[in-house]
Amino acid sequence: MxxxxxxxxxxxxxxxxxxxxxxxxxxxxxxxxxxxxxxxxxxxxxxxxxxxxxxxxxxxxxxxxxxxxxxxxxxxxxxxxxxxxxxxxxxxxxxxxSVSYPLLSIKVKYSDDGPDDNFIALNESTLKRINGTMVTDIYIKGEFFEKFRGDGLCVSTPTGSTAYNKSVGGAIINPQLNAIQVSEMASINNRVFRTLGSPIIIPPDEWITIVPDNQEHNILTCDQLLIHNRPIKSIQYSICNERIYFAxxxxxxxxxxxxxxxxxxxxxx
Incomplete structure (x- = not known):
């Protein structure tokens, strides 16, 4: 071997x-x-x-x-x-x-002339703005869900739910569940602006699409990978077709x- x-x-x-x-x-x-x-x-x-x-x-x-x-x-x-x-x-x-765990599929579309990206994450992916409030439209399975305003969003796997996701108030999910979780970071909720204000858990047959209002000055992470120098048009998150295996x-x-x-x-x- x-x-x-x-x-x-x-x-x-x-x-x-x-x-x-x-x-x-x-x-x-x-x-x-x-x-x-x-x-x-x-x-x-x-x-x-x-x-x-x-x-x-x-x-x-x-x-x-x-x-x-x-x-x-x-x-x-x-x-x-x-x-x-x-x-x-x-x-x-x-x-x-072996035992296997779900992975996160991340498909990033940019508004410049460069190629789009496909990533996979074991723990999580986050989207934040370098300065100011991040404003994004959130779609679930292609249908508009909400307009988010706040510091950012964290999308995690079940195993990643114990990491950054937990620190921003997300739930811990047993990795036997084939799901992903979206947690808010300091969302703005008042008489004018409103978000759900709690984490959401997405099953394997659904996906999340995030469309930033301002495509510039966003920071995208995929586990330890950092992307901050390209205008992000949209990000689609879903359960990856592949899984990680541990002996x-x-x-x-x-x-x-x-x-x-x-x-x-x-x-x-």
Whole structure:
């Protein structure tokens, strides 16, 4: 089985990555291959795994990811930095087991002469204005829904619902649900202007289209990718046809991850 290692630049992550590389080279079953892997091991944290996902997103349907965290516990990292031997043993006994999560499809149309863009995101995409209030029309499945005024919008996947989406008041969604969520950032609601004022959850057979009133000076993010120098005509968000797969040698239940990350204290502690 072909294995790639994607590490951040931290000293602990580099040490763990080297230990993994040595173990893989010693294995009679595993082969290190950074170009065409079947398994991608991310060493670092959730940010490192996001980078690994985008590095290999052209082959996302062909690879499975494994996360080792070298800092605080993450949502995508099931293994600790001192468990290299146990992970390599699991790799050698791999039988193709996996768990998959939904991804976000992002189709961006620009009003300049350049080509349009298609992106996929594991966590979320946001749209904000560099200065002033952002004003956009929001369509659901091609029908006008509302005119939004405020700081911006966050569109997230279920796994991404625990990230930026949560910080702006969005709900946490179990990734077993194939859905996307739209959350507002500081919307303007008064006697003149009115938005729904709460997050909305979109099923797989619907899509969201955002059309900015002012096409200039907008900042679009797709996970860690930043777009800010092109006039945005419209953005369409939907569930991606592809999914991300994680090798399920062991997998922490989603709600236990949420509890450990945001609550931390249990009755037996």
């Amino acid at each position: 072909k294995v790639a290692i994607y590490s951040n630049d931290g000293s602990t992550s580099n040490r763990v990555a080297q230990q993994l590389k040595t173990k893989i080279d010693e294995s009679k079953i595993l082969e290190y291959d950074g170009l065409n892997p079947e398994i991608v091991i991310s060493v670092g944290g959730d940010g490192t795994l996001l980078s690994a996902f985008h590095h290999y997103n052209d082959a996302v349907s062909k690879v499975r990811f494994v996360g080792i965290h070298t800092g605080h516990l993450g949502f995508y990292t099931d293994w600790r930095d001192y468990e290299v031997n146990e992970l390599v043993e699991s790799l050698e006994n791999d039988n193709g087991q 399920q040698y062991r997998h922490t239940h989603f709600w236990k991850r949420v509890s450990n990350s945001f609550i931390g204290v249990h009755p037996d502690d």
